[in-house]
Amino acid sequence: MTRIINSLSEISSNYEALFVDLWGCVHNGVEAIPSAVAALQEYRKGGGIVILVTNSPRPRAGVAKQLIHFKVPEDAYDAIATSGDSARSAMYRGVVGNNVWHYGPATDSRFFDPLEILENPVEIKRVPLAEATGIVCTGPFDPQADPETWRPDLEAALARGLKLLCANPDIVVDRGEIREWCAGAVAKMYAEMGGESLYFGKPHAPIYDLARRRLHKLGNAIQDGRILAIGDGILTDVKGGIDEGIDSLFISGGLAAAETKTVTQPDEIALTSYLEKEKSNPPFTIGHLR
Template sequence: MTQIITALSDISARYDALFVDLWGCLHNGIAAFPDAVAALTAYRAQGGKVILVTNAPRARDSVARQLEQFGVPQESWDSIATSGDSARSAMFRGVVGSKVYFIGEPRDQTFFEPLSLIDDPVEITQVPLEEAEGIVCCGPFDAAADPDVMRPEFLYAKEKGLKLLCANPDIVVDRGEMREWCAGALARLYTEMGGESLYFGKPHPPIYDLARRRLAALGTDIPNEGILCIGDGIITDIKGAMGEDLDSLFITGGLAAKETKTTQQPEPDALSAYLQSEMSSPTYSIGFLR
């Protein structure tokens, strides 16, 4: 059974590093959560390391600039591991071929910027679906549209045997009060239709490998028992932590606020019922990161 806590400081002394989700945990897609920023800043001031681990389909430099715009100061984190960086590495190694059909918004074109970390990278060209060797998906063309609109294209792609590289395994996010579809919803649909989707963000291992490399680059060797994962996604953040044998802190006031009846804190019976329905067992739970 998960332990409901009142503040990060209740448990933070047990951990030397935090792997912290962004959307729904540190910001709402529009502005930072001041209490969350304060909690992470205080943790770092006591010597803890904070790695932001996000399913954003972009490079970490792009995410850092966005965080600054949202009002998240550099003093609250040490480094960033993104699903985008993990997926870009795979793309430039050729996992979906060199000619790709791109699904995403114009702002996601940064995904195709050169990646200097790869030796002899594959030259990637964006082409129409009929000419593609694979698919790169950073998100829907329209985040408000039902993923089912892609069924005709996915049926054709499946019959051609194309693999879909999913740059963001999230199904939905809440931008302020608006819920939006993410690349994970499209990848899930493609898989359900019989296609093959490749994932690199939470809850899958590649992004945790990247997060550990980011942590090691700080000159810190921290074993699993010294790392706490924090996030509001039960099927991404918490499932990923459980798969990596890492402790977790579930932020109930994010994606699952309704199910857990969270105002300031989750309603214990509602939280228990929700976790049972999801077959999930976070180490700790709290309404909001503070």
């Protein structure tokens, strides 16, 4: 049974590093969550390392710029690992060929910036669907549109046998009070239609490998048993932690706030029911990171 805690400090001394989700945990898609920022700052002052591990399809430089806009201070974290960077690395290794159709908004165009850390990367060209060797999905063109509007393009891609690289496995996020679809929802629909979707963000292994590399680059060879994963996605943050052998702190007041009846803290009965339904049992739960 998950243990409901009142603050990160109750358990933080057991861990040398945190892998912390962003959306719904550190910010709400509009602005920083002050209690979360304060908790991370306090943890770092005690010598802990904070790696922000996000399913954002953006390169880490773009996420860092976004964090400034959201007023998340730089002293709240040490490094950033993004699904976008993990997926970009795969794209430039040629997992969906070199002629790709970008399924996503134009604001995600930085995804295709040159990647200088690979030797002999594949030259990537963005082309129309009819000329593509594969799809790179960074999200729906309209994140609030009916998912059925995605189907015609996906049927055309399926007919050509194209693989879909998913740059963000999240299904939904909440931007303030507005819920939006993410690339993971598109990839899920494509897979259900019989297509092949490739994932590189949480809960899949590549992004955790990237997060460990970011950690090790800081000079910290920390064992998995001394890392805590924090986030509000039961199928991403918590499942990823479980699959990687990393303890997790579930933020019930994010995506599952309604199901867990979380205001300040979750209702214990509602939380238990939700976790049983999701067949998940994170070691720790808190309403909001603080």
